[in-house]
Amino acid sequence: MSEPKIAAKKPAAVELEEGKSYYFCTCGESSNQPFCDGSHRGTDFTPQPFTAKKSGTAYLCQCKQTANSPFCDGTHAKL
Numbered sequence: 001m002s003e004p005k006i007a008a009k010k011p012a013a014v015e016l017e018e019g020k021s022y023y024f025c026t027c028g029e030s031s032n033q034p035f036c037d038g039s040h041r042g043t044d045f046t047p048q049p050f051t052a053k054k055s056g057t058a059y060l061c062q063c064k065q066t067a068n069s070p071f072c073d074g075t076h077a078k079l
Contacts, residue, residue, distance in 0.1 A: 004064035011072035024070035
């Protein structure tokens, strides 16, 4: 697998907690989108760790094509 699977063509609205660490799915195979569940094992993909800068709703990419990973930048609209 060299290209990630498009999990969805819309962002996932998730509640993040300031200072908490999360692992964003980069392969698109996780059943816990947009977060990693380990489905990347055996591929060249690894989860992207990030720490929430503030608490509240964030829109995380599910098409896996964003230039602002893990956040949605609207690229899904062009797919």
